[in-house]
Amino acid sequence: KQEVTQIPAALSVPEGENLVLNCSFTDSAIYNLQWFRQDPGKGLTSLLLIQSSQREQTSGRLNASLDKSSGRSTLYIAASQPGDSATYLCAVDTSGTYKYIFGTGTRLKVLA
Amino acid sequence: GAGVSQSPRYKVAKRGQDVALRCDPISGHVSLFWYQQALGQGPEFLTYFQNEAQLDKSGLPSDRFFAERPEGSVSTLKIQRTQQEDSAVYLCASSLDETTVEQFFGPGTRLTVL
Numbered sequence: 001k002q003e004v005t006q007i008p009a010a011l012s013v014p015e016g017e018n019l020v021l022n023c024s025f026t027d028s029a030i031y032n033l034q035w036f037r038q039d040p041g042k043g044l045t046s047l048l049l050i051q052s053s054q055r056e057q058t059s060g061r062l063n064a065s066l067d068k069s070s071g072r073s074t075l076y077i078a079a080s081q082p083g084d085s086a087t088y089l090c091a092v093d094t095s096g097t098y099k100y101i102f103g104t105g106t107r108l109k110v111l112a
Numbered sequence: 113g114a115g116v117s118q119s120p121r122y123k124v125a126k127r128g129q130d131v132a133l134r135c136d137p138i139s140g141h142v143s144l145f146w147y148q149q150a151l152g153q154g155p156e157f158l159t160y161f162q163n164e165a166q167l168d169k170s171g172l173p174s175d176r177f178f179a180e181r182p183e184g185s186v187s188t189l190k191i192q193r194t195q196q197e198d199s200a201v202y203l204c205a206s207s208l209d210e211t212t213v214e215q216f217f218g219p220g221t222r223l224t225v226l
Contacts, residue, residue, distance in 0.1 A: 032213065043116070043203060043217030083152070086199070098213060099145070099168060102154030111116050 002094050013080055014111050021075040021106045023090030030066045031096045035064050035075050036089040038105070044089065048075070067106045075097035080110045114138065116218035124224045125194045133189045133221045137206030144187050145215065147203040148180055155203055161187060162210055165205050194225045 003026045013019055023033070032051045036044040048057045048064040050073070056065040063076040077084060088105045091100035117136045122164070125131050137144050143162055147155035148171075157171040163184035176194075181187040191198055201222045205215040 032214075041219065044205075045217070046214055048219045049213055091154070097156050097160065097168065097210065098143070099160055099171075099213060100155075100205065100215075102147075102156070104152070104154045 001099050002030075002092060004087070004090060004092055004101055004103035006066050006090055006106050007091045008106060009023075009104065010107040010109075011110065012109045015080060015082060017110075018065050018076070019080055019108075021088050021108070023073040023075070023103055025073075025092050025101075027094060028071050029042065029094060030068065031093045033064075033066055033073050033092050035062075035073075036091060038087045038089055047086075047088075057066045061077065067077075080108075082110045085109050115217050116204055116206055118169060118202075118218040118221050119225070120221060121219065122222050124157075124226065126226055127195060128213045129194050129225075130190065130192045131194055131223065133202050133223070135187045135189070135204030135206075137185065137187070137204070138216055139185075141206035141216075141226070142207070142209040143185075143207040143215075144181060145205040145207075146189050147205065148173075149203055149220070151200070158189070158202075180210075191223075194223075196225050197222055199225045 007022045035047045050066040062076040087105040089105045091102045144156040151154040160168040161181045176192045178190045201218045201220040205217045207215045
């Protein structure tokens with residue numbers, strides 16, 4: 001059974017720092033991996049999608065990498081801002097139907 | 113608005129009551145997903161529709177949970193005889209079709225069972 005783990009569970013950093021969020025999964029047979037952002041009381045917003053054949057994706061200050069063989073993905077956030085404060089969720093699709101298995105998330109707080 | 117909407121946003125139920133949660137997907141979206149998110153946890157898949165067909169209900173935790181999408185647009189998640197462990201945020205997501213990766217999530221319904 002696929003299990004997704006995110007480390008750390010919570011993170012607090014001063015504004016301007018670069019930071020890395022980690023995601024690991026137990027079964028490397030995935031179709032794709034997504035990173036989502038969740039703000040309190042709101043739904044999820046997709047940040048980056050990495051297909052199984054890809055190694056990384058970039059969007060603005062965000063960069064996500066994927067190493068299927070080791071079952072790991074990282075989300076790199078450059079020059080963090082208070083507006084980046086949210087919970088970041090990693091999710092893998094193991095069925096090809098976009099039925100995602102989510103990690104428990106990393107709660108990020110960026111201090112002004 | 114053009115996004116996924118869910119109602120009610122908050123629901124308090126006494127244990128044993130039945131509840132119905134509604135999801136209005138983005139117009140024209142074929143695929144619809146329901147997830148359950150317990151406090152401090154990531155969302156867990158409940159069920160998946162393609163139009164009106166429920167293709168996967170493997171995540172429904174018990175036979176007290178029932179979902180439908182009779183006309184291939186609005187979906188309702190019904191929970192019968194609610195129990196305290198049903199307390200969670202129920203998220204709905206839709207996507208354009210079965211080949212489209214991007215899912216758009218609604219704000220969720222927070223269910224509290226007393």
